[in-house]
Amino acid sequence: MPMAGLRSETDCRTDTIRFVLDGEVIELENVDPTRTVLQFLREDLRRTGTKEGCAEGDCGACTIVVAELNRERDDLTLRAINSCIQFLPTLDGKELITVESLNRPGNDLHPVQKAMVDCDGSQCGFCTPGFVMSLFALYKTNAEPTRIEIDDALAGNLCRCTGYRPIIAAARAMYAEQPDADDWLRQASGTAKKPEARLQQLKSICRDAGLAIEHKGRRFLAPASSDELAEALAKHADATLLAGGTDVGLWVTKQHRDLETVVYTGRVDALAKLEVDATHIDIGAAVTLTDAMAVIVTHYPELDELFKRFGSPPIRNAATLGGNIANGSPIGDSMPALMVAGTTLVLRSLQGTREVALNDFYIDYEVTDLKPGEFIERIRMPLPRQGTVLRSHKLSKRFDQDISAVCTAYYLELDGDSVTSFRMACGGLAATIKRATHCEAVIEGAVWSAETIALAAAALAKDFAPITDMRASAAYRLRGAQNLLRRFYLEISGELEQTVYAYGRQG
Ligand SMILES: Cc1cc2nc3c(=O)[nH]c(=O)nc-3n(C[C@H](O)[C@H](O)[C@H](O)COP(=O)(O)OP(=O)(O)OC[C@H]3O[C@@H](n4cnc5c(N)ncnc54)[C@H](O)[C@@H]3O)c2cc1C
Numbered sequence: 001m002p003m004a005g006l007r008s009e010t011d012c013r014t015d016t017i018r019f020v021l022d023g024e025v026i027e028l029e030n031v032d033p034t035r036t037v038l039q040f041l042r043e044d045l046r047r048t049g050t051k052e053g054c055a056e057g058d059c060g061a062c063t064i065v066v067a068e069l070n071r072e073r074d075d076l077t078l079r080a081i082n083s084c085i086q087f088l089p090t091l092d093g094k095e096l097i098t099v100e101s102l103n104r105p106g107n108d109l110h111p112v113q114k115a116m117v118d119c120d121g122s123q124c125g126f127c128t129p130g131f132v133m134s135l136f137a138l139y140k141t142n143a144e145p146t147r148i149e150i151d152d153a154l155a156g157n158l159c160r161c162t163g164y165r166p167i168i169a170a171a172r173a174m175y176a177e178q179p180d181a182d183d184w185l186r187q188a189s190g191t192a193k194k195p196e197a198r199l200q201q202l203k204s205i206c207r208d209a210g211l212a213i214e215h216k217g218r219r220f221l222a223p224a225s226s227d228e229l230a231e232a233l234a235k236h237a238d239a240t241l242l243a244g245g246t247d248v249g250l251w252v253t254k255q256h257r258d259l260e261t262v263v264y265t266g267r268v269d270a271l272a273k274l275e276v277d278a279t280h281i282d283i284g285a286a287v288t289l290t291d292a293m294a295v296i297v298t299h300y301p302e303l304d305e306l307f308k309r310f311g312s313p314p315i316r317n318a319a320t321l322g323g324n325i326a327n328g329s330p331i332g333d334s335m336p337a338l339m340v341a342g343t344t345l346v347l348r349s350l351q352g353t354r355e356v357a358l359n360d361f362y363i364d365y366e367v368t369d370l371k372p373g374e375f376i377e378r379i380r381m382p383l384p385r386q387g388t389v390l391r392s393h394k395l396s397k398r399f400d401q402d403i404s405a406v407c408t409a410y411y412l413e414l415d416g417d418s419v420t421s422f423r424m425a426c427g428g429l430a431a432t433i434k435r436a437t438h439c440e441a442v443i444e445g446a447v448w449s450a451e452t453i454a455l456a457a458a459a460l461a462k463d464f465a466p467i468t469d470m471r472a473s474a475a476y477r478l479r480g481a482q483n484l485l486r487r488f489y490l491e492i493s494g495e496l497e498q499t500v501y502a503y504g505r506q507g
């Protein structure tokens with residue numbers, strides 16, 4: 001039962017989550033706030049098709065697909081996510097699709113599964129349900145994927161025995177199978193459910209009100225508006241703000257932290273908005289990276305490779321830009337580019353709103369300018385000005401799903417061969433992401449030449465004194481940043497292509 005008084009925090013809250021599974025509405029009352037969807041599937045429902053490999057979003061064995069109502073388009077958005085780090089209450093109002101949901105009447109294989117069998121895409125089979133679900137999301141959302149799109153769709157799935165070639169062959173072959181005809185969700189009766197009916201069913205369980213769950217003294221609050229969110233944070237000083245959970249989820253699954261009060265941003269209307277006005281891309285802090293990056297890349301196409309190298313699609317489908325900025329990690333990948341672009345953050349609390357430059361937001365290692373009770377409401381990234389260049393480079397051991405050793409970004413304005421404006425920001429070189437002010441001072445106003453870049457690269461040593469850790473040595477990090485700056489120079493001079501994304505990935 002809800003704790004006395006909890007419901008009064010905000011009228012109309014409910015303590016029961018509702019979601020659709022195989023055509024049925026599942027209702028669960030006062031669930032454990034940090035129980036993962038994977039635990040629920042395997043331990044409560046005994047749907048053991050979904051596997052646990054790493055419990056930290058890395059291997060993809062736990063991949064599920066979630067369908068969500070898009071009210072503006074009156075449509076469904078289908079996305080693969082990692083169930084191992086997704087907390088169960090976040091499913092409220094959505095449709096959960098697991099590998100078992102792909103069963104068809106008569107036990108016929110789904111086209112994705114048939115293609116995996118026909119192409120020998122599985123050996124021990126442990127990773128297979130995860131691959132099937134990533135491919136299923138691709139099958140449903142992209143009728144004719146390129147090789148690069150197939151690789152990207154599978155970037156979050158690891159296989160130790162089969163190797164990827166047969167799985168990529170299956171990703172191509174699945175379209176030649178008997179089409180799915182949108183009937184993948186078998187109802188209990190075994191009859192097919194038409195998308196329109198599914199849309200209506202999701203509408204029937206969607207609600208505008210917030211959630212307030214109480215479970216053995218721990219709470220999960222999901223306010224529906226910024227005011228309610230500010231209220232909840234003011235009331236619960238110990239609260240953990242939860243967005244996509246791709247950081248917070250690991251605090252529970254890996255660090256075994258006991259989160260007493262979780263306040264979820266995923267239902268707050270203002271935080272879900274994504275708008276472009278005359279001067280800015282205005283991104284609600286709870287907008288997923290997948291959605292935010294799609295809009296940013298239409299204005300800054302040169303950031304495409306950086307974003308494709310951010311985690312994997314299941315991570316980007318859950319994670320938010322607000323979470324990436326707020327966690328204050330010195331190796332967060334979106335911040336260098338946002339910083340040199342001149343991005344500002346709209347911070348909100350019960351006291352009102354204030355706008356701060358991202359440049360001034362980080363104070364020390366994982367310490368930000370956020371005051372108690374304050375949260376990021378919106379991220380405002382200026383639109384590019386004519387004739388300016390903004391690029392970012394990520395240096396990591398693997399192309400996909402890896403954490404940066406160094407991440408750099410540059411903003412450049414030239415007048416002929418004179419630099420009228422230059423900004424550079426780096427991650428992985430200090431306790432916080434920060435601008436390279438000595439390096440900038442060398443380049444700004446100078447002639448854009450190899451000699452200037454050599455001086456500026458040397459000045460990076462004054463800006464940063466990196467540390468050595470398991471990812472890279474201090475010397476490697478500094479040399480890496482210096483070489484990436486040289487690479488930027490060579491790209492701008494036309495001596496190097498901007499991207500390596502397509503290398504080895506054709507055909
Ligand atoms: C497998 C894997 C791969 C990853 N790869 C990358 C990568 O390539 N590059 C990279 O940069 N990161 C990576 N990450 C880290 C993570 O995905 C990102 O930091 C992500 O953007 C976090 O967003 P989230 O919505 O999941 O945040 P959450 O986990 O929900 O929250 C993160 C932090 O932000 C706070 N927070 C969330 N929203 C707000 C808000 N509106 N206001 C104030 N505080 C808020 C939370 O309280 C918490 O402290 C990876 C993580 C995993 C598990």
Ligand code: FES
Nearest residue numbers: 053054055060084
């Ligand atoms: S179990 Fe490895 S990503 Fe979830």
Ligand code: FES
Nearest residue numbers: 123124125159160
């Ligand atoms: S088939 Fe064994 S891990 Fe992929």
